[in-house]
Amino acid sequence: xxxxxxxxxxxxxxxxxxxxxxxxxxxxxxxxxxxxxxxxxxxxxxxxxxxxxxxxxxxxxxxxxxxxxxxxxxxxxxxxxxxxxxxxxxxxxxxxxxxxxxxxxxxxxxxxxxx
Amino acid sequence: xxxxxxxxxxxxxxxxxxxxxxxxxxxxxxxxxxxxxxxxxxxxxxxxxxxxxxxxxxxxxxxxxxxxxxxxxxxxxxxxxxxxxxxxxxxxxxxxxxxxxxxxxxxxxxxxxxxx
Numbered sequence: 001x002x003x004x005x006x007x008x009x010x011x012x013x014x015x016x017x018x019x020x021x022x023x024x025x026x027x028x029x030x031x032x033x034x035x036x037x038x039x040x041x042x043x044x045x046x047x048x049x050x051x052x053x054x055x056x057x058x059x060x061x062x063x064x065x066x067x068x069x070x071x072x073x074x075x076x077x078x079x080x081x082x083x084x085x086x087x088x089x090x091x092x093x094x095x096x097x098x099x100x101x102x103x104x105x106x107x108x109x110x111x112x113x114x115x
Numbered sequence: 116x117x118x119x120x121x122x123x124x125x126x127x128x129x130x131x132x133x134x135x136x137x138x139x140x141x142x143x144x145x146x147x148x149x150x151x152x153x154x155x156x157x158x159x160x161x162x163x164x165x166x167x168x169x170x171x172x173x174x175x176x177x178x179x180x181x182x183x184x185x186x187x188x189x190x191x192x193x194x195x196x197x198x199x200x201x202x203x204x205x206x207x208x209x210x211x212x213x214x215x216x217x218x219x220x221x222x223x224x225x226x227x228x229x230x231x
Contacts, residue, residue, distance in 0.1 A: 044223065
């Protein structure tokens with residue numbers, strides 16, 4: 001069985017602060033994929049990143065960066081110099097060779113960035 | 116722009132009155148999914164189509180049905196909505212080159228259903 005844990009239910013920061021959202025996963029698959037999605041108040045789930053289990057390189061995209069560590073089964077997401085527009089619920093998700101594209105979601109982290 | 120479209124964005128129905136939500140896609144993806152998302156919860160997969168093959172999740176109530184008349188369109192029918200069915204319904208697609216391919220899912224904007 002697969003499981004994704006996002007221990008932080010809510011995080012509140014002040015604009016320009018850096019913030020890290022934690023994600024820990026469990027899977028028995030050798031090949032698996034990790035995702036982050038953003039859900040703003042409008043409701044749409046916006047795809048941010050996909051990472052496969054064989055690629056542990058960290059990734060940076062503008063103010064966003066992701067740290068994948070297989071040794072600790074974690075795929076953490078950092079927003080640098082946060083902005084009010086970053087306020088949203090962020091979901092970490094997992095799929096694998098035995099589940100195909102079926103996603104196992106974490107419970108989500110509500111991020112509020114205050115001006 | 117290629118995208119996943121859901122109509123309507125907001126739907127109000129009465130208790131027990133059938134309702135249909137629609138989803139269309141211009142991505143030409145093989146797989147289409149329907150999720151239910153209640154407040155402060157993660158999305159919950161109801162079912163998905165791999166091409167014309169329908170795959171129901173084990174815990175999806177019989178009250179929920181789906182149709183996929185062609186590649187581009189997929190419908191969610193709620194036969195007798197109850198108060199507990201009020202939620203956001205999200206449609207998603209993925210490429211699906213083969214049945215267990217682990218492709219990225221792309222979501223539509225969702226339909227927020229209210230049951231009076």
